[in-house]
Amino acid sequence: MEPNSGANQRIARISSHLNPPNLKMNEHGGSSLTSFNCRAKGGAPGFKVAILGAAGGIGQPLSMLMKINPLVSVLHLYDVVNTPGVTSDISHMDTGAVVRGFLGQNQLEDALTGMDLVIIPAGVPRKPGMTRDDLFNINAGIVKTLCEAIAKRCPKAIVNVISNPVNSTVPIAAEVFKRAGTYDPKRLLGVTMLDVVRANTFVLSCTLPILPAGPKMQAEVLGLDPRDVDVPVVGGHAGITILPLLSQVKPHSSFTTKEIEYLTDRIQNGGTEVVEAKAGAGSATLSMAYAAVKFADACLRALKGEANVIQCAYVDSQVTELPFFASKVRLGRDGVEEFLPLGPLSDYERASLEKAKKELATSVEKGVSFIRK
Numbered sequence: 001m002e003p004n005s006g007a008n009q010r011i012a013r014i015s016s017h018l019n020p021p022n023l024k025m026n027e028h029g030g031s032s033l034t035s036f037n038c039r040a041k042g043g044a045p046g047f048k049v050a051i052l053g054a055a056g057g058i059g060q061p062l063s064m065l066m067k068i069n070p071l072v073s074v075l076h077l078y079d080v081v082n083t084p085g086v087t088s089d090i091s092h093m094d095t096g097a098v099v100r101g102f103l104g105q106n107q108l109e110d111a112l113t114g115m116d117l118v119i120i121p122a123g124v125p126r127k128p129g130m131t132r133d134d135l136f137n138i139n140a141g142i143v144k145t146l147c148e149a150i151a152k153r154c155p156k157a158i159v160n161v162i163s164n165p166v167n168s169t170v171p172i173a174a175e176v177f178k179r180a181g182t183y184d185p186k187r188l189l190g191v192t193m194l195d196v197v198r199a200n201t202f203v204l205s206c207t208l209p210i211l212p213a214g215p216k217m218q219a220e221v222l223g224l225d226p227r228d229v230d231v232p233v234v235g236g237h238a239g240i241t242i243l244p245l246l247s248q249v250k251p252h253s254s255f256t257t258k259e260i261e262y263l264t265d266r267i268q269n270g271g272t273e274v275v276e277a278k279a280g281a282g283s284a285t286l287s288m289a290y291a292a293v294k295f296a297d298a299c300l301r302a303l304k305g306e307a308n309v310i311q312c313a314y315v316d317s318q319v320t321e322l323p324f325f326a327s328k329v330r331l332g333r334d335g336v337e338e339f340l341p342l343g344p345l346s347d348y349e350r351a352s353l354e355k356a357k358k359e360l361a362t363s364v365e366k367g368v369s370f371i372r373k
């Protein structure tokens with residue numbers, strides 16, 4: 001008998017629990033079905049969610065927060081690097097979702113099989129001096145590849161696109177799905193939630209530097225909790241295409257022209273504010289993970305049948321003449337159920353909308369022709 005056989009048997013028992021013997025091991029020490037499989041006992045009933053780009057700046061906190069979400073029963077973490085570590089780490093959290101990691105292109109399709117919701121934060125982020133459109137050359141190809149696999153393995157999944165430039169990556173995803181014959185416009189949503197989150201925060205917490213003693217905005221004077229504030233943000237997700245409708249803030253607040261100009265500019269440039277503060281180390285990740293989870297949770301609640309789930313999202317739209325536009329939509333069991341009208345706009349918002357539409361049309365066309373070329 002070998003001296004260590006007791007310990008070896010125990011290790012063999014643990015290892016066969018993690019990797020059932022009928023599954024072939026691969027080079028990562030996992031099965032041939034999944035690279036590594038960190039299974040929490042007592043997995044809860046719920047939805048299957050995949051995060052593509054799960055090891056990144058957004059992906060990691062997003063994965064952690066989705067592991068906490070009680071609506072999630074299975075969480076698949078896919079990236080081209082570092083998923084074994086992220087998966088192992090997150091799998092130790094004592095919440096119900098079963099976490100599985102997938103590494104590299106040849107495990108992409110396994111990561112997607114049977115998913116109800118796919119969240120895509122894969123791709124490169126901005127550095128100071130760059131626009132979101134400067135990311136197009138790299139991120140367009142990444143989103144294309146990921147969506148081709150979604151079309152094959154979970155064509156009915158709700159897809160949340162975070163990768164920038166969202167104004168173009170959503171049209172890219174749509175074209176890929178059209179080509180594959182799986183396109184359902186209701187199920188493809190560009191995530192603009194961070195613009196809403198920022199707008200809700202800024203209307204409360206901004207003091208106006210242009211005024212002498214920095215008096216507080218009206219809403220802050222009212223002493224509101226940001227969670228009770230609702231600022232619709234329409235258009236798209238880049239610069240002037242981000243259009244907060246401050247005339248429709250709830251609870252109703254009125255702002256001076258200077259306040260509107262200041263707030264609109266801050267909301268439109270919130271991303272750049274973070275990129276500059278991070279000074280080369282990337283763009284918003286933590287607030288984005290928060291916003292992505294808020295949005296994903298809304299999609300899952302709607303999938304489950306909750307009524308009256310309304311969020312802003314960048315979608316295949318009938319609200320304007322543009323093929324894609326961000327506005328409030330009602331979410332349901334099949335994704336987007338209804339477009340809410342833009343509502344009455346102020347003169348400032350009407351003029352801003354016209355400028356936004358011009359830029360949006362170009363970004364949409366760029367995405368479409370990337371696939372149709």
Ligand SMILES: NC(=O)C1=CN([C@@H]2O[C@H](COP(=O)(O)OP(=O)(O)OC[C@H]3O[C@@H](n4cnc5c(N)ncnc54)[C@H](O)[C@@H]3O)[C@@H](O)[C@H]2O)C=CC1
Nearest residue numbers: 053055056057058080121122123124125162163164194288
């Ligand atoms: N929609 C929005 O409001 C926001 C969008 N973003 C965008 O999200 C994207 C990700 O940002 P970060 O997480 O900060 O970047 P990051 O560089 O920290 O993470 C990106 C992750 O994507 C992975 N990746 C690269 N190619 C991949 C592929 N082919 N398949 C799967 N994964 C792949 C990388 O390995 C990395 O782990 C960027 O494009 C950024 O501009 C960022 C903030 C807000």
Ligand SMILES: O=C([O-])CC(=O)C(=O)O
Nearest residue numbers: 126194270271272283284
């Ligand atoms: O600004 C960026 O590059 C990232 C982003 O989309 C945002 O923070 O809104």
